[in-house]
Amino acid sequence: MKEVMQIHPADTVAVALQTRPGIPAGHKFALRDIAEGEDVIKYGYPIGHALRPIRKGELVDHHNLATNLSGTVDYSSIKPDASSLARLEETLDPSRTERAVEASPTFLGYLRSDGQVGIRNDIWVIPTVGCVNGICRQIVERAKAGGVSSVLYFPHNYGCSQLGDDHENTRKILRDMVLHPNAGGVLVVGLGCENNQPRDFEAMLGNYDRQRIRFLVCQEVEGDEVEAGVQVVKELYEQAQTFTRVPVPLSKLRVGLKCGGSDGFSGITANPLLGAFTDFLCTKVGGTAILTEVPEMFGAETILMRRAVSDEVLQDIIRLINDFKEYYISHGQPVGENPSPGNKAGGISTLEEKALGCTQKAGSAPVVGVLGYGDRLNPPKATNSSPLGEAGRGLYLLSAPGNDLVASTALAAAGCQLVLFTTGRGTPFSTFVPTLKVSTNSDLARRKPQWIDFDAGVLLEDLPMDELLQRFIAYIIEVASGHQQTTAEHHGNAEFAIFKTGVTL
Numbered sequence: 001m002k003e004v005m006q007i008h009p010a011d012t013v014a015v016a017l018q019t020r021p022g023i024p025a026g027h028k029f030a031l032r033d034i035a036e037g038e039d040v041i042k043y044g045y046p047i048g049h050a051l052r053p054i055r056k057g058e059l060v061d062h063h064n065l066a067t068n069l070s071g072t073v074d075y076s077s078i079k080p081d082a083s084s085l086a087r088l089e090e091t092l093d094p095s096r097t098e099r100a101v102e103a104s105p106t107f108l109g110y111l112r113s114d115g116q117v118g119i120r121n122d123i124w125v126i127p128t129v130g131c132v133n134g135i136c137r138q139i140v141e142r143a144k145a146g147g148v149s150s151v152l153y154f155p156h157n158y159g160c161s162q163l164g165d166d167h168e169n170t171r172k173i174l175r176d177m178v179l180h181p182n183a184g185g186v187l188v189v190g191l192g193c194e195n196n197q198p199r200d201f202e203a204m205l206g207n208y209d210r211q212r213i214r215f216l217v218c219q220e221v222e223g224d225e226v227e228a229g230v231q232v233v234k235e236l237y238e239q240a241q242t243f244t245r246v247p248v249p250l251s252k253l254r255v256g257l258k259c260g261g262s263d264g265f266s267g268i269t270a271n272p273l274l275g276a277f278t279d280f281l282c283t284k285v286g287g288t289a290i291l292t293e294v295p296e297m298f299g300a301e302t303i304l305m306r307r308a309v310s311d312e313v314l315q316d317i318i319r320l321i322n323d324f325k326e327y328y329i330s331h332g333q334p335v336g337e338n339p340s341p342g343n344k345a346g347g348i349s350t351l352e353e354k355a356l357g358c359t360q361k362a363g364s365a366p367v368v369g370v371l372g373y374g375d376r377l378n379p380p381k382a383t384n385s386s387p388l389g390e391a392g393r394g395l396y397l398l399s400a401p402g403n404d405l406v407a408s409t410a411l412a413a414a415g416c417q418l419v420l421f422t423t424g425r426g427t428p429f430s431t432f433v434p435t436l437k438v439s440t441n442s443d444l445a446r447r448k449p450q451w452i453d454f455d456a457g458v459l460l461e462d463l464p465m466d467e468l469l470q471r472f473i474a475y476i477i478e479v480a481s482g483h484q485q486t487t488a489e490h491h492g493n494a495e496f497a498i499f500k501t502g503v504t505l
Contacts, residue, residue, distance in 0.1 A: 001461050005268065006031065008044035013060050015264055015347070017460055023059050026264030026347035026424070026441070030054045040065055043267065045300070047353035062339070062349040069298055069336035069351055071329065072322045080308045104285040105473065108245035108481035109252060109417075110181070113209045117252040118181035119417040119480045120434065121243055123151040123236050125187045125229070126177055128201055129159030129194035132218060136189050139229035146230065148237045150184075154432060154496055159196040161505040171196055172374030173498050175204045176413035178213055179376070182433050184243055185212050185236030187229060192219030211239055245482060251286035251393065253480060254377060256411025256419040257361040258293065260404040263424025264347025265440040267357025270422035270456035273438065275363030276469045277420070277476070282365040282395050288377060290414055291362045292398040292407045294324040295338055299352030300359040304397065309366045316370035320399055327501070338402065342425045361422065368394035373499060377415040405429060405497040412496070418480060426451050430488030432496045436479060437487065453479075453486050 006014040013028040023029050028042065034054040039046040048065045058064075109117040123143075125136045133155035140153045154177065158170040174196070178186050190198030198217045205213070214232050218225040257274055259266060281287035297304060301321045308314035328335050338351040348354050371377070377396065400410035408419050408431035417433055424440035426448045439445040442457035454475055459468060478484040488494070 007042060007268070010041055010044045012041045015268065024347070028060045028264065028347065028349075030056050030058050030060055032056050034060075039068070042353060043356040045352070045356055047299070047356065048350040060349065061347075062344050065349045067299075067336035067350040067352060071335060072325045075302070075305060075318045075321075078302055078305045078314065078318075080311060080314050081306045104249045104251060105477055106247040106249055107253065107477045109248045110184070110243045110245060111248070112181045112212070114179075114181075116181035116415070117248050117417070118183070119482065120182040121150070121184035121240050122182070123148065123185045123187070123233055123240060124177070124183045124432075125151065125153035125189060125233065126174060127153075127155065127159070128174065128188060128190040128196045128198055130155070130157040131160065131191045131194065132189050135218060135226060135229070138226045139187070139189070139233060142226060142230045143233040143237075146234065148233055151233060151237070152432075152494055154494075156496070156498060158498055158500070160194040162195060162500075162502070163505065164502055166500050166502045166504075167195060169374055169500070170498050171201060171204060173409065173413050173496070174201070176374065176376050176415075177432060177496070178205060179208065180412070180415070180433070182417055183212070184240030185233075186214070187232050187236060188213065188215045189229060190215065190217045192217045212236070249285065250281065250477070253281065253418070253476075254288040254290070254414075254416045255281065255476075256408065256414070256416035257289055257291045258404070258408050258411060258419055259296075259358055259361065259422040261342055261423040261425030261427050262346065262348060262354060262357065263343070263440055265457065265460070266348075266422055266424050267360055268440075269459040270424075270438045270440040271357055271360040272465070273456045273459070273468060273472060274361040274420050274422060276465055277363075277472055278361065278395060279363035279365050280469065280473065282363075282393070286393050288393050288396070289362070289365070290371070290377070290396045290398050290411055290416060291359070292400040292411055293358060293402040294320060294397075294399055295328070296351070296355050296358040296402045297321060297397075298325070298335060298338070298355055299350075300355035303359060304362065304367055307364070307367045309368050313367060313369060317367065317397060320370050320397060324399070324401075346424050361420075362395055365395040367397060369396045371396055371398045371414055373399045373410060375414060401499060403497070405431060405495060406499050408435060409496040409498070418476070420476075422456070423452075428488065428491070428493060429495065430486065430493040432494050434479060434486045435488050436476070450487055450491065 004014045016023040019025045034050045048067045127136050136153040278289045336351045400407045412431050412433040419435045422438045428451050436453045438454045439452045445452045445455035
């Protein structure tokens, strides 16, 4: 195992792979003297500027390094790289696509009536408003006591007393959950007087499968609404047993890309592993990956912009970035104040450094489209800016903040059956779809096996990326096929969170 790593030939810092005198593992140190005000280079790009002179061999961290980020940026000089469109055209070539599908690995999934594919078949109980959280809990508890297994409910505080974007965000995320293919059946529980009116909400679902999705409005039920709900859950459970797993090509898989509790190894091990998988999924077998955490693109956004497959997609990415910066500015907050205390303790000092590591989860695949918060990659139309049209395949960017549960929820709501989540510090959480945790270092995997599903830290032991990628693909297929639960599933962790920006009445 190497002791240090210089990631790019132009870098002025290297990363300590093992603890050195005065340099903790995962942290960076100067490869030469760096003058005060001079940019510090890592990954081949500036990650900020020196606050004072830094000597060769000295630790470089948030005490002597500061961000260069501030405000919105004029990206008029950025142009899409012609090679991105060429790669997309090659991917979409009918003869190549047919060969790729024939050679593609398969997983065992549940085919739904709307053409989507699920990787789980649980019964979900979803409240339209927080007022009925207790009723949903009682329905689930009684249903389990009555022999219904694999039933979950998702409490939240919203659905009433919200205005504008907050109200629509709540309705969109709940709609996306109700229509998600991972549910074998869904009971939507409303109160009746909430702002998120059950009948109006039902209309948002469009032409949905009324056998798989049912509604219960408590104020309209004569008698015990809990008992009525239990009866519906039992019927949904019996119906769900008629679904069976069948082989489907990996091109039907949609994965969300997320990181949290990142450390200095994130951009060296786990995130590049996800990037290699993203390239395989999007450009080799015709699947879909979605990258979010927009604030954690700041400082690396031009890399993604140059990979846009068209000028229209480029303009969508520019709006995505600058709109989120305006969100920060409108609340009087600095654009570059992102790395958490855990990030800093793990070796990440500025948002640029975090972003350059974070965006590696997207590999080198062309960016084919941009999704707004709450948008779904759902047939027949994925996104206006995508040249893929109805196919909805490739790498997308999604508008959502960096918060782990909010962003992971947005990925699942967009239609991802699985979220791939890298972490260097560790976390036990999961959103409402299986959330597969990948450790950036083997020490975390050893200490927290109840949190971690896959160890990417072995890359520091000189294991070839290609070999680990094949193991990772095989593991993902096992999880998607239901042969393997994630650690979070095993412990019953399944939550969601909605992005809130406005007032509460």
